[in-house]
Amino acid sequence: MKILKTISFYLLVLAIVVISVFPFYYAIVTSFKTGTALFEVDYWPKSFSLGNYYAVFQQGEFPRNILNSVFIATLTVVLSLLMGVTASYALARVRFRGRGLLLMTILAVSMFPQIAVLSGLFEMIRYIGIYNTPWALIMSYTIFTLPFTVWVLTTFMRDLPIEIEEAAIVDGATPWQIIVKVFLPLMWPALVTTGLLAFIGAWNEFLFALTFTSSNETRTVPVAIGLLSGATQYETPWGIIMAASVLVTVPIIIMVLIFQRKIVAGLTAGGVKG
């Protein structure tokens, strides 16, 4: 009876692992196949050709799309962290009237359906004249990265002991010095976590990127992959799509696996502690 229990438990574990990993494994297998090999279902890698990967870099603007994504996601993260650190210090360490309401509003913004601001943002982006440039996306991504950053950093700062601040206050440090000299050195773990999660959010975003850019050179990776099509309408280049998918996913997966503890902590900080 006990053996049966153990076996069924490990079968469940096996099922979880296989279901989680298989689709990505299959994408990798497919990305190495070209020509007619694509149209045979293989469970194990049989052919190995880098043709699709060459094609990804030669056709279209894919390298450019990757650069766009890196630039946009990095700048979005930096801006959100800059504004997030100071704001969360005020929200976590200083008592003032309306603080609870403000925090609620920030949380509400992070739950916004993006479509609700689409037409307003579209008009604004056209008006400023940044349509079809990376700036349109950097600006619009702030709507989901900033509230999230502020929220997680605030929960983190609130839990730091008050004594660390007291000594600095006694020494006559200004609030700005307290942030830079006292909190920043302690906050690296939280900054890495929120930075990573914000980066992933910006890297994966689709709706704004699809709507606010219109040419191949300005697209980000998700839109480029989403709109990748073959020479004719009926011929989807599955091999190339899979190669591109693998290329943009591998760095993210490696990053997530390296920082998995921090990421899990960050994901749950927003939820469970709130």
Add this chain to the structure above:
Amino acid sequence: MTPTHVVSPSDKAELQSQRKRAALLFLVPMLAALVLVAAYPLFRSIYFSFTDTSLTNLYGGQWVGFDNYLSWRTLPSGRTIYRGTLVDQAWWNAVWNTVRFAVVSVSLEAFFGMMVALVLNAEFKGRGLVRAAILIPWAIPTIVSAKMWSWMLNDQFGIVNDVLMKLGIISQKIAWTANVDTAMLAVLIVDIWKTTPFMALLCLAGLQMIPKDVYEASKIDGVHPVKVFFKITLPLVKPALMVAIIFRMLDALRIFDLIYVLTPNSSSTKTMSIISRENMIEFDKFAYGSAQSTLLFTFIALFVILYIWLGRVDLSGDSK
């Protein structure tokens, strides 16, 4: 807030007000940014929904009141014609699709998430490996998972049909994403695959907060494990589970990218976000699409308010 012993009361008051001023200053950049990218665009979107603005004439829209939502005209023959989103068949179809998708996907994700969390909460060899494995679906960009799955669900060369045929579950190949009857199922499969890990991690965090001695006590009393789950584990993990469900629910109600790529133009999976953007950008009915996005916003806002009001969640942290 800061009980310092070296400073006099007047100094302390001065310090307090200095801190408050600094706090205000620190909040300004963030507040300005949020007004610029969230509040103002939201206001403009709602405003557009009361005008006849079009994509080709962004700045020349005229105020039309509620016409985009509902308007009617009585013909000389005595027949009344209704117009607007609220009598639009396509819109109500999208509402129904969205609600159906959100309820089914979130319930199943909660179920599977809880299951995975319970497995990960047990002590066994290779637990770290399993936890790493379930992070993979979460980490893969939604568009990439949509493409990966549409290849796996491909009617002619897809591996899913191949497996099901070999197992003898289906007798002929199914066009999962193109078929009206299975398109929603395909979307649900991919969404559940992708977001169950998030649910599992939140549930796991909740499970790990339950003190171990609770289990030990029930073990000594010889309580059946199933009963332990329903009488002890579930009630204790419920707060964490509810937060996870609400987050996922809000996410599911605004779903766009997965459906846009996996089942484009399928009326059986068009959601509120999809149809709203379609009207706004592709059909040149900018104001009409804005009315639909405003309705979705109102719907979600009511949902959140109801939840906060019912749950009396304290988010400010002042009670701690």
